[in-house]
Amino acid sequence: MRRAVCPGSFDPITNGHLDIIARASRLYDEVYVTVMINKSKQGLFTVEERIALIEQVTRDFGNVRVEAFHGLLVDYCKQHDIPAIVKGLRAVSDFDYELQMAQMNNGLSGVETLFIPTSPTYSFLSSSLVKEVVQWGGDVSHLVPGPVLTALQGKVSRP
Template identity: 80%
Template sequence: MTGPESEGSPVRRAVCPGSFDPITNGHLDIIARASRLYDEVFVAVMINTSKKGLFDVDERIGLIREVTAEYANVRVEAHHGLLVDFCKDRDIPAIVKGLRAVSDFDYELQMAQMNNGLTGVETLFVPTNPTYSFLSSSLVKEVAAWGGDVSHLVPPQVLAALGDRLRKD
């Protein structure tokens, strides 16, 4: 065995949670940056049964696995329930969240404090690359649905999947 486990060092794990409907270049930027800082990065596709997504969970997982394949230390899993339970089950002490704007911080700070209070898991905020500061999955879906060009906002595989899905609807 090689790497941190063979040397007796604990494996540094983190999770990047989200709905990823669909994954965007902004999400990928945060995942890539986390993958350079941690030995294992889990991408937790959070399931919200009260929301109808454009892509089902299995499709999202497939797309994320495809676009993160170059990162050997990234794992993608679905989770229904509290994120802190996902972390506890996998011995993950850190949540990595991208922040686009001050408005994100207000909400994310509350979540970080709740998560820490529940289980002691820490949240690390990573400022979004300014190129993606306006970007959200909802915005991508809306622009794509109206025929706008989102090719610079999502990976090619996601662009193709968006085109296929929107042509069907």
């Protein structure tokens, strides 16, 4: 069974994330979408809400599992016998940081990182940007799945 993990904070999941997950799900038998918990960051959505949204929007893939994890990603990979991390790259600036992480993860555990270039449609997209645009009343309906848009509108109070 070929397994990979797509890690992130997913606060919230965007169409860019979904594109990478969908592409990974075609390459691997099982894809674990792992909500990485950072106790020092206060997210807009709770971890449970993020998991529920991701499960809802990835349900049709059939080979995606969604979980949360607090700790080193390589420890998660060891626990689940996952040899590969799949990451999307939006720009060259992402590559510098992600390459360091990939080399560290490989050095710690032998886990490989595969980079998938983000679709040009989503090359500018981030969860932070989506939250900011929604807060100011902007339309992000083309940037997030429907259930996420509904959840965002229920969470964000506009000035």
